Amino acid sequence: MKEDIRAKLKKEILNYVEEEFLEEDDDIEVASDTPLISGGIVDSFSMVSLKRFLEKKYQISIPDAKATPEAFDSVENILELLEEYI
Numbered sequence: 001m002k003e004d005i006r007a008k009l010k011k012e013i014l015n016y017v018e019e020e021f022l023e024e025d026d027d028i029e030v031a032s033d034t035p036l037i038s039g040g041i042v043d044s045f046s047m048v049s050l051k052r053f054l055e056k057k058y059q060i061s062i063p064d065a066k067a068t069p070e071a072f073d074s075v076e077n078i079l080e081l082l083e084e085y086i
Contacts, residue, residue, distance in 0.1 A: 001083045013075050016053055021046055032075040047072050060085040
């Protein structure tokens with residue numbers, strides 16, 4: 001994946017996570033290596049909505065077997081997963 005595309009994807013995913021899963025008064029800074037699931041920012045229901053967002057936005061299909069908590073635990077992990085499908 002080209003670096004400019006990867007940077008764009010990273011920004012879009014970070015924005016989605018911040019808008020959908022953080023409250024306005026949360027004092028959490030989300031970076032590409034921030035633990036999302038193990039850090040309590042994203043739960044299993046939120047992970048499903050994040051998966052749907054990615055599939056719809058990028059017109060891809062991520063198999064359920066690949067949509068593991070580990071694969072969605074950070075933006076970097078998500079980018080690695082997306083590299084297989086974009």
